[in-house]
Amino acid sequence: MIEPSSVIQMRGIVKRFPGVLASDHVDFELRRGEIHALLGENGAGKSTLMNILAGLYRADEGTIVVHDKPVNFSSPRQAIQAGIGMIHQHFMLVPSQSVTENILLGLDHPRFRLRLAENERRVAELGEQFGLKVDPKAKIWQLSVGEQQRVEILKMLYRGADILILDEPTAVLGPAETEQLFKTLRGMTTQGKSIIFISHKLNEVMAIADRVTVMRRGKVTAADVSTKSTSTAELARLMVGREVLFRVQKQPQTPGPVVLAIEDLTATNDRGLPALQKLNLQVHAGEIVGLAGVAGNGQRELAEVATGLRRAASGRILLNGENLTNQPVRRAIARGLAHVPEDRNRVGSSPNLSLTDNMIMKQYLQSPIGRGWQLDAGEAAAFAQRLKQSYEISAPSVETQARLLSGGNLQRLILAREITAQPKAMIAMQPTQGLDVGAVEVVHRLLLEQRQQGVAILLISEELDELLSLSDRVAVIYEGAIVGEVTDGDIEKIGQLMTGSV
Amino acid sequence: MDPIIILQAGVATGTVLLFATIGEIFAERAGVLNLGVEGMMLMGAMSAFSVANSTGNAWLGVLVGMLVAGLLSQLHAFIVIQLQADQVVSGLALTFVGTGLSLVLGEGLSKAGAGALLPRFSLPGLAAIPFLGPIFFTNQSVMVYLGYLLAPAAWYYIYHTRPGMNLRAIGEYPAAADSMGVNIYRLRYFYVFVGGMLAGLAGATISLAVSPGWFSELTTGGQGWIAVGLVIFAQWNPLRAMFGAYAFGALRRLILDIQGPALLFGASNIFKTHQSLTYFLEMLPYAFTVIILVIGSREAVRNRLGAPAALGVPYVRGERGR
Numbered sequence: 112m113i114e115p116s117s118v119i120q121m122r123g124i125v126k127r128f129p130g131v132l133a134s135d136h137v138d139f140e141l142r143r144g145e146i147h148a149l150l151g152e153n154g155a156g157k158s159t160l161m162n163i164l165a166g167l168y169r170a171d172e173g174t175i176v177v178h179d180k181p182v183n184f185s186s187p188r189q190a191i192q193a194g195i196g197m198i199h200q201h202f203m204l205v206p207s208q209s210v211t212e213n214i215l216l217g218l219d220h221p222r223f224r225l226r227l228a229e230n231e232r233r234v235a236e237l238g239e240q241f242g243l244k245v246d247p248k249a250k251i252w253q254l255s256v257g258e259q260q261r262v263e264i265l266k267m268l269y270r271g272a273d274i275l276i277l278d279e280p281t282a283v284l285g286p287a288e289t290e291q292l293f294k295t296l297r298g299m300t301t302q303g304k305s306i307i308f309i310s311h312k313l314n315e316v317m318a319i320a321d322r323v324t325v326m327r328r329g330k331v332t333a334a335d336v337s338t339k340s341t342s343t344a345e346l347a348r349l350m351v352g353r354e355v356l357f358r359v360q361k362q363p364q365t366p367g368p369v370v371l372a373i374e375d376l377t378a379t380n381d382r383g384l385p386a387l388q389k390l391n392l393q394v395h396a397g398e399i400v401g402l403a404g405v406a407g408n409g410q411r412e413l414a415e416v417a418t419g420l421r422r423a424a425s426g427r428i429l430l431n432g433e434n435l436t437n438q439p440v441r442r443a444i445a446r447g448l449a450h451v452p453e454d455r456n457r458v459g460s461s462p463n464l465s466l467t468d469n470m471i472m473k474q475y476l477q478s479p480i481g482r483g484w485q486l487d488a489g490e491a492a493a494f495a496q497r498l499k500q501s502y503e504i505s506a507p508s509v510e511t512q513a514r515l516l517s518g519g520n521l522q523r524l525i526l527a528r529e530i531t532a533q534p535k536a537m538i539a540m541q542p543t544q545g546l547d548v549g550a551v552e553v554v555h556r557l558l559l560e561q562r563q564q565g566v567a568i569l570l571i572s573e574e575l576d577e578l579l580s581l582s583d584r585v586a587v588i589y590e591g592a593i594v595g596e597v598t599d600g601d602i603e604k605i606g607q608l609m610t611g612s613v
Numbered sequence: 614m615d616p617i618i619i620l621q622a623g624v625a626t627g628t629v630l631l632f633a634t635i636g637e638i639f640a641e642r643a644g645v646l647n648l649g650v651e652g653m654m655l656m657g658a659m660s661a662f663s664v665a666n667s668t669g670n671a672w673l674g675v676l677v678g679m680l681v682a683g684l685l686s687q688l689h690a691f692i693v694i695q696l697q698a699d700q701v702v703s704g705l706a707l708t709f710v711g712t713g714l715s716l717v718l719g720e721g722l723s724k725a726g727a728g729a730l731l732p733r734f735s736l737p738g739l740a741a742i743p744f745l746g747p748i749f750f751t752n753q754s755v756m757v758y759l760g761y762l763l764a765p766a767a768w769y770y771i772y773h774t775r776p777g778m779n780l781r782a783i784g785e786y787p788a789a790a791d792s793m794g795v796n797i798y799r800l801r802y803f804y805v806f807v808g809g810m811l812a813g814l815a816g817a818t819i820s821l822a823v824s825p826g827w828f829s830e831l832t833t834g835g836q837g838w839i840a841v842g843l844v845i846f847a848q849w850n851p852l853r854a855m856f857g858a859y860a861f862g863a864l865r866r867l868i869l870d871i872q873g874p875a876l877l878f879g880a881s882n883i884f885k886t887h888q889s890l891t892y893f894l895e896m897l898p899y900a901f902t903v904i905i906l907v908i909g910s911r912e913a914v915r916n917r918l919g920a921p922a923a924l925g926v927p928y929v930r931g932e933r934g935r
């Protein structure tokens with residue numbers, strides 16, 4: 112056997128952001144032909160470290176050696192030239208352009224005239240070679256998330272990258288697409304590519320990675336961990352620094368009266384096509400109803416209509432018997448409807464406002480924070496400080512802008528705000544997407560506490576495990592209607608209902 | 614009121630709009646809204662006329678007019694690309710600066726009679742085509758013919774070349790282009806400069822060809838604003854801009870000509886007898902522009918028309934929470 116040769120060596124990498132030490136003397140090593148997982152809590156500094164490697168950020172200190180040559184990238188272009196390609200959490204694709212155009216973006220050839228037909232053939236060949244099937248002529252906006260990801264990978268392969276960085280590639284994929292991606296990645300390593308893989312899903316890491324590096328608060332806490340000689344529990348402990356309960360403790364509890372009732376609800380999506388078709392659903396006090404379904408079957412529209420953000424064409428939404436259909440959002444808030452939206456960065460929070468401003472969004476009209484038409488800044492800050500402490504939101508101060516929070520901390524902020532408003536019902540959509548195991552545990556605990564308090568919770572999620580462990584019942588949505596309900600955790604039945612094959 | 618003459622003159626005035634519109638299309642495709650078109654056109658018109666008059670060389674005038682407007686555009690570029698200020702405010706300020714400067718520097722120029730002008734000629738052969746010949750190819754300024762070449766060339770550049778593809782990308786999703794090593798900042802400066810040069814060319818076309826002379830701010834008479842509206846009407850496509858520019862040019866000419874004859878369609882010409890009606894007519898292109906701008910500023914409409922998604926948004930690398 113040949114000695115495993117390292118293709119990347121990072122030594123003593125330091126990166127400071129205002130108020131945060133995102134990378135604190137980090138060492139990292141990648142070997143040829145391996146899949147190396149980078150693990151860590153939200154805000155641990157994984158993306159920062161990889162952005163440095165990909166030339167997007169510059170390290171304040173430290174050295175990087177790629178293929179035995181010291182490098183100092185000042186732009187992504189130089190990193191790509193050195194063979195390093197990064198696939199970001201948010202796809203870097205131009206929606207209005209075709210697959211091939213996106214792949215050619217920023218290249219020096221063709222010199223002037225685009226001869227797309229030629230390049231389309233090359234893209235198709237490359238797709239064939241690595242098992243990344245996608246139509247080279249299709250426009251990006253027409254593609255599914257999984258296909259877009261394939262374009263991202265192709266973009267790097269087309270440039271001859273032999274080191275690929277994938278930042279949470281599976282966060283947006285369904286189970287089938289994830290399986291497909293893993294097959295591709297394994298195939299690529301046999302063709303000499305080396306891969307860095309960031310994920311919060313530990314079972315995925317165990318399934319795909321050869322070695323693991325764990326980060327915590329900007330430092331490496333464990334390196335060169337072989338997946339052959341570890342377990343998910345061990346990895347979780349390394350990440351969070353304490354034992355993580357994978358089983359949630361759900362107290363048995365008899366649900367109370369109906370709190371949230373949705374009757375014959377019909378609505379359209381952004382493009383004016385029917386999204387909800389006579390949907391009926393009831394949530395009782397002290398009950399979590401899980402809503403399962405393949406993305407795009409009306410989940411988003413349901414959450415929006417129910418919270419007053421989208422108009423209902425017909426049907427009713429009742430909260431404790433009061434009709435809230437097509438009423439102003441403020442009415443729903445006043446009656447005790449909480450909302451944890453899917454897009455926590457743009458709907459759930461206002462990125463450029465401070466933590467304080469984001470936290471008082473449901474309190475500023477009432478005393479003590481609101482005084483007539485004035486705001487009591489002192490009270491507001493004290494309120495925010497209290498929430499920051501009791502929900503353990505880590506940020507330099509309550510004056511920090513919300514956009515600088517990590518995903519897990521932002522979600523805590525949103526939950527803190529919604530819960531302190533003492534809701535009667537709560538609609539939570541994908542509340543744990545992109546969160547680390549520790550943060551997921553916190554969110555689950557908070558949701559269960561609310562259930563204990565008698566709040567009626569509608570939990571919309573694509574994670575079946577999460578739905579099954581938290582929900583009292585799981586309803587399945589398909590093409591805008593509820594097609595069935597499962598109370599005994601029968602996964603197979605749910606799967607069939609989700610694909611409309613019952 | 615000969616329709617052929619109206620259309621022929623419409624194409625000539627439309628050429629001014631065409632240059633300015635294509636210039637603004639380049640800037641906006643790169644993601645930079647420049648509302649300073651009117652100001653840049655005035656500076657272009659003034660300096661072109663001034664140089665042509667003092668040197669006797671109209672082409673030198675055109676060149677200087679383009680460069681001066683191009684330089685002025687870099688003020689806007691610096692403010693919105695480097696300092697990331699609001700593009701609307703900076704663009705409006707640029708119009709004020711351009712207008713003010715051209716009035717001061719052009720003082721006395723209006724008494725100077727037209728000196729060296731750009732040549733006008735007919736295209737042999739093409740001029741003989743019935744109907745189209747007299748409108749498009751007879752006794753037109755060299756600038757009009759340049760317009761016929763520029764619009765398709767700009768269209769080809771944007772949609773069928775590699776730099777054009779990069780241009781579209783930096784206006785749609787600059788982060789994607791940046792991550793692939795496209796230099797967003799340099800390209801945005803460049804295309805704002807191109808936009809400025811074309812606005813200067815539009816100005817020079819007025820003062821050295823279409824209606825020669827320097828008449829202070831009446832030289833452009835708000836055509837820069839019409840161009841800004843035409844960009845939306847043209848859906849950021851130079852070929853559509855051609856159509857819109859000539860149509861608007863013809864409309865302007867029709868509004869002038871309709872006030873001439875004593876009889877209109879056999880009846881007495883109400884536009885001649887009722888002065889207020891002609892004011893109303895003269896207002897129409899501007900009212901139309903305002904309506905396009907208002908409608909075109911709505912998010913949903915913009916998306917449908919295919920506005921560059923990052924238009925008006927400063928680019929900051931690695932910014933969170935975009």
Ligand SMILES: Nc1ncnc2c1ncn2[C@@H]1O[C@H](COP(=O)(O)OP(=O)(O)OP(=O)(O)O)[C@@H](O)[C@H]1O
Pocket residue numbers: 128129131132133151152153154155156157158159160515516517518519545547931932933
């Ligand atoms: N551009 C930035 N400006 C300021 N602070 C930043 C910036 N990018 C990251 N940070 C901070 O640096 C720390 C590390 O962030 P990073 O995004 O690398 O975490 P991560 O491990 O990728 O987390 P996640 O799992 O949530 O993606 C966080 O505290 C974050 O708030």
Ligand SMILES: [Mg+2]
Pocket residue numbers: 157158159200278
């Ligand atoms: Mg990250």
